[in-house]
Amino acid sequence: MSISDYIENNRHIKLEDKEHDWEIIFERIKKFKTINHDTKILEIGTGTGWLPILCKKKGISCKGIEISAQLVEYAKYFGQKYGIEPDIELGNIEGTDIGISKYDIIIATSTFEHVQYWQKVLKKVFDALKSGGLFYFYSTNKFSLISGEYNFPLYGWLPNNFRYHLRIYRQGKDIMKFGIDFNQFTYSQLRYFFKKLGFSTVLDIVDAFDPHNLNNPKNWKNFLLNILHRFKVLKHLVLFFAPGTHFICIK
Numbered sequence: 001m002s003i004s005d006y007i008e009n010n011r012h013i014k015l016e017d018k019e020h021d022w023e024i025i026f027e028r029i030k031k032f033k034t035i036n037h038d039t040k041i042l043e044i045g046t047g048t049g050w051l052p053i054l055c056k057k058k059g060i061s062c063k064g065i066e067i068s069a070q071l072v073e074y075a076k077y078f079g080q081k082y083g084i085e086p087d088i089e090l091g092n093i094e095g096t097d098i099g100i101s102k103y104d105i106i107i108a109t110s111t112f113e114h115v116q117y118w119q120k121v122l123k124k125v126f127d128a129l130k131s132g133g134l135f136y137f138y139s140t141n142k143f144s145l146i147s148g149e150y151n152f153p154l155y156g157w158l159p160n161n162f163r164y165h166l167r168i169y170r171q172g173k174d175i176m177k178f179g180i181d182f183n184q185f186t187y188s189q190l191r192y193f194f195k196k197l198g199f200s201t202v203l204d205i206v207d208a209f210d211p212h213n214l215n216n217p218k219n220w221k222n223f224l225l226n227i228l229h230r231f232k233v234l235k236h237l238v239l240f241f242a243p244g245t246h247f248i249c250i251k
């Protein structure tokens with residue numbers, strides 16, 4: 001998908017349509033971290049800019065880094081419609097200095113699959129967080145039964161080179177410049193890497209939520225979480241095939 005197609009697919013989305021997604025992410029973060037007007041947040045890979053725009057609307061400081069000039073422009077245009085100017089820097093996170101001990105929270109949702117040298121960038125994220133800072137991560141899961149990246153049976157399971165060739169063959173070589181998922185992650189790979197970086201707490205999506213302390217406990221959710229908390233083998237099995245890898249890490 002080209003950037004223009006990505007923008008066109010998202011053009012109909014209003015800021016209020018993203019409120020719910022914003023609330024979900026921040027409800028999860030707030031279980032571990034207080035957010036106030038002094039909190040400094042960074043989002044890596046801002047897409048249409050909805051997250052930094054909503055943060056600014058709510059009086060929260062959130063800077064963004066985005067590799068696509070077209071998307072930075074679109075985010076400005078999107079924000080302007082609501083009288084908000086998002087603070088989004090144009091740049092490739094792989095070559096951008098994000099500082100040392102600068103942020104309280106760093107968020108990356110559906111971005112790291114596109115970051116070729118992801119290990120180096122995760123180290124950068126770790127360094128850029130203050131002590132006690134939180135990293136909110138969501139990305140691909142290699143063994144997911146359905147891929148959010150490309151509609152092909154067991155797409156994520158395929159070896160990387162095969163996936164790249166398939167995408168180039170079907171979508172043209174520009175896919176390698178924008179849109180390719182260089183990485184299909186696994187929970188065990190990421191858990192190991194986050195711990196190796198030095199995060200003091202590494203929680204997958206199941207660990208992160210105490211079933212007795214959910215903000216909006218729905219019965220089935222509570223029930224499922226209880227089961228997964230109790231039976232670790234089942235938890236790992238469910239996460240192995242889950243649609244994405246989802247972590248909260250505390251420095």
Ligand SMILES: C[S@@+](CC[C@H](N)C(=O)[O-])C[C@H]1O[C@@H](n2cnc3c(N)ncnc32)[C@H](O)[C@@H]1O
Nearest residue numbers: 045046047065066067068092093109110111114
């Ligand atoms: C699938 S979109 C997700 C956007 C947003 N985080 C969301 O969840 O709606 C991934 C975004 O990351 C950006 N991106 C990909 N690689 C990047 C990199 N190396 N540095 C900065 N941004 C990058 C893409 O341009 C795109 O806007």
